[in-house]
Amino acid sequence: MNTILENPTTSTTDEPAWLADRRAAGLEQFKNLPMPSARDEMWRFASVGRLSIDGYDATDAPAADTVAALVGRSNLVTEREGLSVYVNDAQANFEGISDELAAKGVVYLPIADAVAQHPELMEQYFLKESTELGSEKFFGLHAASIKAGSVLFVPKGVEIEKPFVNYYWTSGEKAAVFPHTLVIAEDNAKASVVDIFFSETEENEALNVSVSNIHAGAGANVFRKIVQDWNEKTVSFQLDTTVADRDAQVKNVAVNIGAERARFENQTRIEGPGADVKMYSLTVAEKNQEFDQRTFQTHNAGNAVSDLLYKNALLDNARTIFSGLIKVAEGAQQTDAYQTNRNLLLDPTAEANALPGLEILANDVRCSHGATTGNVDADELFYMMARGISKRVAMQLMVFGFFEEVIEKVESDELAENLRQLIRNKFESKIK
């Protein structure tokens, strides 16, 4: 079978040498590293036997009317500074920045244009952050294959309130996509992005290997929101890295609803004192879905905060795996690092696995990690029903209440309401 596994292709012929080198290195990494195995600590509890990337390939964009329809459906966030829409990694729509922002030196471009127009910037940042959490092979595939994505560069002191919104769609038969979001916020800059992953239909099978990197300079403020609502025929890898410099504030909020099998590798590296990085995630898992979450909070500088909260609600035969590690480097004193995983089991057949971990080489730190897994509380249910609320509605209120802690962190009424609706669509009929 001629698949992307054997023969990843890159569309580019006139790329600079540094990029060609990185792609070649990625290809080597992809070819030389073995497929994950169940014996691998990084893949513990994951059903690697079900992990197949055979048969997927980069494909062309679908017909123009399909593309137009998907552009029309790219409407979760109307108040925005910029927009990019990709379908099967082909650019379908792009709304660039205003002249005013351009005059300030802000860059918001598709990856290929950024490489052509800002080669030094891209050489410094693009494809520089691999993963250390087990999917190095797939990072290699991404590096070899990436053509879709957007770059946001915000120079020193420039603050942008409205978000940049990137949609990544899949369509057709067994499409492989490699979305890439790169955010570079220089010192005291402020920016936000929303990455949205959608499938055209409930049925189109797809493989996603996406990468995002956030580089937050001193005092920068970056907010990234991620909506992963692939259909349940998708195999997805999201390999995300945040690097925070002195006093930077970075917040990541992810809502994960989709994919048959979704692997998340979320790395945070604190490189300067005073940084504050938040990682919030909400997952709704149903049927045979598996969400495999690996996180790594590294504190290389002291006096900084990282706070992680991953909440999962599980139904049917769904599985989740949360494996998190906090690492505090020697000398990174006065570190505050927190890691919390909460799982709500709504069916006895669902399975939540939690592997929280700490590795602390400094002696004056505050670190906590904890994982809880529980069912709907019978006393809470009785209390709500004693007010006349039916069991079904009470369950819904409780489950949405469980989610609300994360949803309200998106800090946008419109997006929060759209997220509630997405979850409701998937979920409401399931609570009997």
Added chain:
Amino acid sequence: MNTLEIKNLNVSIDGQAILKDFNLTIPKGEVHALMGPNGTGKSTLAKVMAGHEDYTVESGEILLDGVNILGEDPDEIAKAGLFLAFQYPLEIPGVSIANFIRAARQARLPEGEDINAVEYYKELYAKMDALKMDRKFTARSLNEGFSGGEKKRCEILQMSMLNPTCCVMDETDSGLDIDALRIVSEGVNLMRGPERSFLVITHYQRLLDYIVPDVVHVMFDGKIVHSGDAELAKELESKGYDWVQEEFVNAPA
């Protein structure tokens, strides 16, 4: 017509009898206090009335406006007009007070009918003002991080918003300071009327200084052993529950 009639109620948990041929009648418009020492079955009675499923009902009836509610689901009992103010209100993360009460009101409407949001909030705010609750509370998660007094006020707020015919208050005075007790009692007194009955369960007489009952019942070992007027509560307070045991339980009938 009586609002509430409990006839020969026998209830056990794990094979142990808790309520033993319990009988109680509360006519419309009356406030009855149920007093008694700890472990005598007062809270079990409240939970059984509200439809808690952990208890085994051996026999008996609970009639609300003439209709048996025993064995119904908690939500059906609530919609039939019974309200239980909890001794320990539960914390429900992520569900705001406003949305919670709204869902409870919605549950009382016919299918397809929606509540009028403007009128709903107007009423909610007026009742919160009466209970001296900050309006900001509407957006807070139900009871989450509330003080004891705030939780009890929130119970009374729900009670007044849901317009029950029979209110059962389980140890509402526990954990309240005098100010909170007064505010909560005022809220209850505002709801007193010819169409509504109250069962006020308490361990202490203190609450009954503020909510003056028509009848006081003394419960001991699963049943009512003595009844009287409001003065009985004061007598109990001064003489203690040992007096009840000697006078009404151990003494030959």
